[in-house]
Amino acid sequence: MTRLLMNRRGLLRTMGAGAAATMASPMFFTRGAWANEFCNSPEKSGKIIFGFNVPQTGSYAEEGLEQLKAYELAIKHINEGGGMLDTLKPLSLKGNGVLGKKVEFVSGDTQTNTDAARDGARRMIERDGAIMVTGSVTSGEAIAVQSLCQEKGVIYMAGLTHSNDTTGKDKRRYGFRHFFNAYQSGVAIAPHLASAYGKDRRAYHLTADYTWGWTQEESIKAATEALGWETVATVRTPLGLGDYSQYLTPVLNSGADVLILNHYGHDMVNSLPQAVQFGLRDRQANGKDFQIVVPMFSELMAVGAGEAVKGIIGTSNWHWALEDAGTQAFTKAYGEAYGVPPSQAAHTGYVQAILYADAVERAGSFYPPEVIKALEGHEFDGVGIGPTLYRDSDHQCFKDVLVVQGNDNPSSKFDVLNVIGKATRDEVTYDPSIFGGELGPYEPNQC
Amino acid sequence: MLYLSKTDRLKLLAFAAVVLLMPIWLTPLGAAYPGLMQKFAIYAIFAIGFNILFGLTGYLSFGHAAFLGVGSYTAVWSFKLLTMDILPAMIFAVIVSGIFALVIGFFSLRRTGIYFSILTLAFAQMCYSLAYSVLTPITNGETGLLLTRNDPRIIDTALGAAHVGAEGLPSPTFLGIAMSGYSGFYLCAVLLILAFFIAQKIFASPFGLALRGIKSNQTRMIYTGFNTKPYTLAAFVISGMFAGLAGGLLAVTDPIAGAERMRWTESGNIVLMTILGGVGTLIGPVIGAWVIEYFENIFSAINKNILNQTFDFLPDGLQNVIVTVASKFVGEGWHLTLGLLFVFIVVFLPGGLVEGWQKLMARFRGKGREKK
Numbered sequence: 001m002t003r004l005l006m007n008r009r010g011l012l013r014t015m016g017a018g019a020a021a022t023m024a025s026p027m028f029f030t031r032g033a034w035a036n037e038f039c040n041s042p043e044k045s046g047k048i049i050f051g052f053n054v055p056q057t058g059s060y061a062e063e064g065l066e067q068l069k070a071y072e073l074a075i076k077h078i079n080e081g082g083g084m085l086d087t088l089k090p091l092s093l094k095g096n097g098v099l100g101k102k103v104e105f106v107s108g109d110t111q112t113n114t115d116a117a118r119d120g121a122r123r124m125i126e127r128d129g130a131i132m133v134t135g136s137v138t139s140g141e142a143i144a145v146q147s148l149c150q151e152k153g154v155i156y157m158a159g160l161t162h163s164n165d166t167t168g169k170d171k172r173r174y175g176f177r178h179f180f181n182a183y184q185s186g187v188a189i190a191p192h193l194a195s196a197y198g199k200d201r202r203a204y205h206l207t208a209d210y211t212w213g214w215t216q217e218e219s220i221k222a223a224t225e226a227l228g229w230e231t232v233a234t235v236r237t238p239l240g241l242g243d244y245s246q247y248l249t250p251v252l253n254s255g256a257d258v259l260i261l262n263h264y265g266h267d268m269v270n271s272l273p274q275a276v277q278f279g280l281r282d283r284q285a286n287g288k289d290f291q292i293v294v295p296m297f298s299e300l301m302a303v304g305a306g307e308a309v310k311g312i313i314g315t316s317n318w319h320w321a322l323e324d325a326g327t328q329a330f331t332k333a334y335g336e337a338y339g340v341p342p343s344q345a346a347h348t349g350y351v352q353a354i355l356y357a358d359a360v361e362r363a364g365s366f367y368p369p370e371v372i373k374a375l376e377g378h379e380f381d382g383v384g385i386g387p388t389l390y391r392d393s394d395h396q397c398f399k400d401v402l403v404v405q406g407n408d409n410p411s412s413k414f415d416v417l418n419v420i421g422k423a424t425r426d427e428v429t430y431d432p433s434i435f436g437g438e439l440g441p442y443e444p445n446q447c
Numbered sequence: 448m449l450y451l452s453k454t455d456r457l458k459l460l461a462f463a464a465v466v467l468l469m470p471i472w473l474t475p476l477g478a479a480y481p482g483l484m485q486k487f488a489i490y491a492i493f494a495i496g497f498n499i500l501f502g503l504t505g506y507l508s509f510g511h512a513a514f515l516g517v518g519s520y521t522a523v524w525s526f527k528l529l530t531m532d533i534l535p536a537m538i539f540a541v542i543v544s545g546i547f548a549l550v551i552g553f554f555s556l557r558r559t560g561i562y563f564s565i566l567t568l569a570f571a572q573m574c575y576s577l578a579y580s581v582l583t584p585i586t587n588g589e590t591g592l593l594l595t596r597n598d599p600r601i602i603d604t605a606l607g608a609a610h611v612g613a614e615g616l617p618s619p620t621f622l623g624i625a626m627s628g629y630s631g632f633y634l635c636a637v638l639l640i641l642a643f644f645i646a647q648k649i650f651a652s653p654f655g656l657a658l659r660g661i662k663s664n665q666t667r668m669i670y671t672g673f674n675t676k677p678y679t680l681a682a683f684v685i686s687g688m689f690a691g692l693a694g695g696l697l698a699v700t701d702p703i704a705g706a707e708r709m710r711w712t713e714s715g716n717i718v719l720m721t722i723l724g725g726v727g728t729l730i731g732p733v734i735g736a737w738v739i740e741y742f743e744n745i746f747s748a749i750n751k752n753i754l755n756q757t758f759d760f761l762p763d764g765l766q767n768v769i770v771t772v773a774s775k776f777v778g779e780g781w782h783l784t785l786g787l788l789f790v791f792i793v794v795f796l797p798g799g800l801v802e803g804w805q806k807l808m809a810r811f812r813g814k815g816r817e818k819k
Contacts, residue, residue, distance in 0.1 A: 056747075056779035065779075109747040109779055114591045114705045116743075122482030122701070123744055126628075140590045144703055147593055151616060151627070170593070209580045210589030236580055239589055438596060440616070 036367045038444040039153045040129045043366065048098055050075065050105045050353060051124030051133040053145060054159065058112025059240045060137035060265040062300055063345035067135055067159055068107060069338055070346035074353035078103050083333040084354055087326040087382035092361035093354070099361060106130060112137070112240075114144040121145045125152050131366055132157060134352050137265065137345055139163030139212035146175035153444030155368055157352035160317075160345040162264070162296055164215035167396035168435025173442060174368065176375055176390065178355065178397045179348045182216035183430060185295050185315040186223030188401040188423030192313055197258065197291050199228040204256035206247055206271065208263050209236040216262045220295045224260075232256040237267070244271045248278050257285035259292045268294060269304035276308040300343045302406060302416040309406035309416060316402045318347045318384050319419055327384040341414050351383045355390075369442040386425070394432040395439070401428050455647050462730070463640045470629070478745055481628045485700040486740050488635035489693045492642045494720045494732035496689020499649055500682050501718070502727035505662035509564045510551070510571025511717050514544040514687040516578060516709030518694025520585070523592045523704040530602035531617045533626055533634075533699045540695025541688045547574075548687025549680070556679050559665065568711060575709040591705030619699050631700040638696065639733075642689060646729060649685070658682055662727075723792055725799030734800050742785045749777035 042048045052071045055064035077083035079102045081095025097103055106128040108120030117136070124130035133149055134157035136142035142161035149156035150172040158166060158177040162185070167177050193201075203224055207213040213236070221231050232254050237247050248271075251259055259280060263271045275281075275292055283290040294301075297314040320331045320341040330350060334342040342350070359374040360366055376392035388399040403421040410416050451459060465472075469487065473479035478487075497511050518540035525536035555566040578586040586592055594616055603617075619626045626634060649655045657678050660668050668675050698704055707713070720739050725731025754770045754777070761769065776784045796803045 057782070061779075105752075106748065107750045107778070109781075113707045114589070114703070115707050118701060118703065119482065119486065119744055120748070123480065123748060126480035126482050127477065140705075143593070144591055144705070147616065147703070148701070151618065165590075209583075214588075238576075238580060440596075 036365070037446065038366075038368055039446060040125065040131050041366060042101070042131055045129050047129065048101055048103045048366075049124075049128055049130045050103060050356075051121065051128065051130030052105055052107045052135045052349075053110055053117060053120045053124065053133055053141075054107070054135040054349075055112040055117075055137050055141070056109040058110075059267065060112045062304075063137045063160060063265060063298070063343060064110070064112075064135070066300065066343045066346040067137065067349040070334065070342060070350040071105065071107075071135065071353055073334060073337055074350045074357075075103055075105050077333070078354065078357045082329075084326050084330055084351070084383055087329050088354065088358065088380060089382045090380065091358065091382075093358050094361075098357045099364070099366075103357065110136070110141050112141070114140045117141040117145050118148050121148050121156075122152075125149075125154050130154065132356050134356070135159040135349060136161050138210070139166055139215075140210050142166050142175075142177075143170045143211060146170070146172045150174045150440055151445055153368060153446060155356065155371060157356050159349045159352065161212070162216065163212035164219065164435055165211050165437075167394045167437075168215070169437040170211075171394050171435075171437040171439055173372060173395075173439040176352070176355075176395045178352050178388075179344075180315075180317050180399075180401050180428070181396065182212070182219040182296070183435075184401050184423070184428040185216065186219035187428050187430075188315050188403055188421075189220070189293070189295055189313065190223040190227055191423075192403045192421055193224065193229075193293065194227050196313060198288070201229045201258050201288070201291075202232050202256045202286065203229050203258045203260050203293075204232045204251050204254050205234040205260045205262060206244070206251075207234060207236050208239050208267050210239055212264065213262045216295055217260075220260060220262065229258070237263070237271075239267065241267065242270055244274045245278070247271075248275055248280070251275075251280065252278075252283075255286070257288050257290055259290070261292065261294045262296075263294070264296065265301065266304075268297060268301050272305045272312070273308040297404070297417075298344045299341070299414065299417055300345070303413065310408050312406040313420070314404055316344055316404045316417070316419075318344045319402055319404065319417060320347075321415075322384060322419070324382075324384060324386070326382040330384065347384060354383070355380070368444045372442060389425075391432065393439075394435075394437070396432075398425050398429050400425055451644075451647060452651065455651065458729070459640070459644055459647060462643050462733075466636045466639055467633075469632070469636070476741070476745070478741055481632045482701075483740065483744050484632045485635050485696075486744070487737050488632065488639040489696045489700070490717075490720065490736040490740050491639050491733040492635075492696070493690055493693035493717055494724070494736040495639075495642050495646045495729075496686040496693070497717050498686075498721050498726065498728075498732040499646060499658075499689065500686035501721055502732070503650070503655060503658035503662060504679055504682050506556070506559070506679060506683070507564045507718065508555075508567040508683070508686075508714075509711070509718065510555075510567035510569070510574075510714050511686070511690050512709050512711070512713035513551070513571040513574040514548055514690035515694040515697070515713065516574065516704070516706065517544045517547050518691035519698045519704035519708055520578070520592060520694075521691070522695040522698035523594070523702055524585075526594055526600075526617075526619060526698070526702055527592075527598040528601060530600055531619055532602075533619050533621045535602075536619070536699060537692065537695045540698070541691045544691025544694065545684055545688040548684045548691075552680050552683035552687070556676065556683060568714065571709060571714055572711060575706060575711070578706040578709055586704070586706060589706060591703045594702050619702055626699050627701075635696050635700065638692065642692070643729070643733070650729060654678070654681070719789060721799075723789060723799055725801030728799070728801045731799050731801040738788075738800070739785065742781055742788075746777050746781040746784060747779070750774075751778075 110117035136159040139161040142158045156175045207217040294314040302309045363370040363374040378390045381387045401423045404417045405420045521540045521543040522536040551570045720735035721732045724735025758766045
């Protein structure tokens with residue numbers, strides 16, 4: 001057993017094989033000798049590739065697939081003009097691609113799973129040569145991919161992510177978010193809750209157990225407690241649960257008269273109808289009608305939840321029926337291409353792709369630090385919901401926030417939400433220091 | 448201790464060559480990028496470890512992902528608390544997952560067959576739930592455990608060592624070399640070869656023979672006066688440690704640890720890998736791991752555009768038909784393709800891809816002889 005048969009010759013032979021293999025492998029280590037060397041430079045490869053990394057399977061698949069369609073539309077518009085290219089102001093894109101070259105794309109399935117999301121992003125960056133990665137429907141994915149992109153020196157335009165952490169404690173220099181966040185939802189929804197349900201309420205939270213749920217619970221709790229509401233309990237539920245009855249039963253005897261569902265996607269599509277079937281909304285508690293609030297929801301979820309969504313108050317980043325030119329241009333283009341109105345997940349993805357392309361055009365270069373500087377502090381309009389600012393201190397977009405309510409008498413399958421109010425951009429602007437975090441350096445890492 | 452039979456030595460050499468030359472032979476397959484090659488090597492280690500338990504003793508553990516997750520969390524915590532150097536991270540990953548395996552194995556191995564599988568599954572789900580919601584201060588729940596710039600990193604601070612990538616997030620290093628990209632792949636590759644070597648030694652040892660005896664008839668082993676418990680437990684712990692090493696490597700090449708890694712689907716995945724490749728063979732699980740990782744990463748990324756480009760040479764009508772049919776099997780439909788492949792393998796080649804290869808070789812050899 002202890003005989004050492006690997007003699008000197010054998011050892012040398014093995015080492016030789018290993019060394020030869022190492023030498024034969026492609027030499028990608030050559031580091032940049034000049035300043036504007038960066039990961040996947042299109043100036044070098046001659047190709048502009050965007051990476052669309054969205055969930056196509058898993059809890060948030062539906063929104064992910066919509067987002068992917070919107071990205072494909074964005075590519076079409078960047079390359080051929082049309083859509084929001086007619087409404088975005090200021091606009092540098094000419095409708096002939098970016099810096100005169102057509103944009104291509106690659107796509108990947110994040111499986112609503114952070115590990116798979118990072119795998120997908122790495123494939124796009126390392127194999128496909130993506131200059132920019134975008135897309136997400138959960139904050140878990142967004143935060144994981146964002147930190148990966150910072151390490152790789154590739155810009156990440158977050159898709160749908162509503163957690164405060166994305167541009168708060170986990171913000172990154174290479175990550176940008178157009179979508180609104182939980183804090184803004186809280187600020188926007190509070191006055192409407194006060195006017196609809198009064199200032200003397202007892203709230204019970206059911207919260208999806210991950211970064212987004214936590215920050216939304218925190219923000220909504222703070223906003224409602226500022227109104228004078230009392231928080232009875234906050235209960236965390238695992239993501240992707242089908243049956244919420246074990247969580248709904250305790251609500252009945254908790255003394256609460258409002259149920260706040262911090263759920264998104266399939267979770268909300270399951271939990272809200274179950275709560276309604278439980279008879280919660282027909283109940284009286286503390287001498288008041290029992291109410292359910294879903295602080296953040298989307299058309300897709302409203303459609304999924306069906307009847308249950310009628311009268312429910314929540315917030316949205318965007319709605320396809322808005323009157324402004326940007327919204328109408330996008331809704332029209334999307335409707336023509338796919339036959340249905342776009343969701344907010346589709347909208348934010350589309351806008352992010354256009355904004356990135358426009359920033360490159362303005363910067364006149366793909367060099368990430370230049371593009372980042374072109375996006376930071378950029379003030380623009382014409383992408384839906386009024387003038388918008390990309391704040392430089394945390395890469396969060398500031399714009400009006402919509403307060404929506406489930407439509408009692410929908411005229412069509414898609415007419416499920418009514419916009420009942422808006423919180424102005426000034427109202428939802430906050431001090432970036434309240435969430436901490438650090439953006440990190442501009443200098444790109446080489447991938 | 449390092450002795451190997453002649454065929455085994457040849458196999459090891461060939462295996463080493465195949466693994467180290469991955470950047471070359473994977474290029475035409477579109478998989479030659481460090482991110483995926485690291486996964487290839489890491490999941491191969493995981494599969495080799497799993498095969499030591501399942502392939503040799505026949506004990507089907509349905510909860511091996513737990514050890515993978517434990518390894519990852521341990522490694523990331525080592526990065527956060529101690530140092531960005533990967534050595535302590537990997538050593539701790541192996542040790543801690545070994546301890547977990549010892550505890551879980553001690554209880555689970557009291558039963559055999561399906562009861563054992565269910566027990567391990569239950570333990571793994573417990574670990575997953577703990578990581579997912581109960582222990583969120585330690586695991587950061589669904590978001591996953593990430594490095595931050597102001598982690599303590601006691602050893603690094605004490606040594607005053609400036610870590611690589613000083614302005615941004617630190618990245619894991621091995622003696623000062625950053626472990627992302629190709630260097631990370633070669634690290635995983637070397638460890639994979641080492642793991643393969645250890646597996647060879649175990650397969651050829653009296654210990655391995657005892658394990659195989661347990662697989663073929665445990666009752667008879669016991670009646671001949673052989674205490675099988677320590678053997679199965681040792682196999683369980685060893686395979687748990689392999690999984691921990693794989694988990695640690697996942698964290699080394701990409702410093703994040705998420706609870707999904709412990710999910711039962713991951714445990715199922717490793718079973719699939721092993722069966723797909725060939726249970727109880729040395730190379731089978733490795734091949735199975737590679738095939739499944741390839742499907743997960745490459746097939747899921749194929750979209751209609753790429754299909755259209757691929758079938759561009761066909762006439763328009765035919766191209767449309769083929770693209771429409773094929774698109775159901777790639778992109779979001781990659782699970783379907785994998786499922787079909789799996790059904791095919793289980794029905795026609797119960798011994799996995801390795802058996803397919805052997806049958807093929809036998810046919811060729813048979814024909815050769817006839818000609819003579």
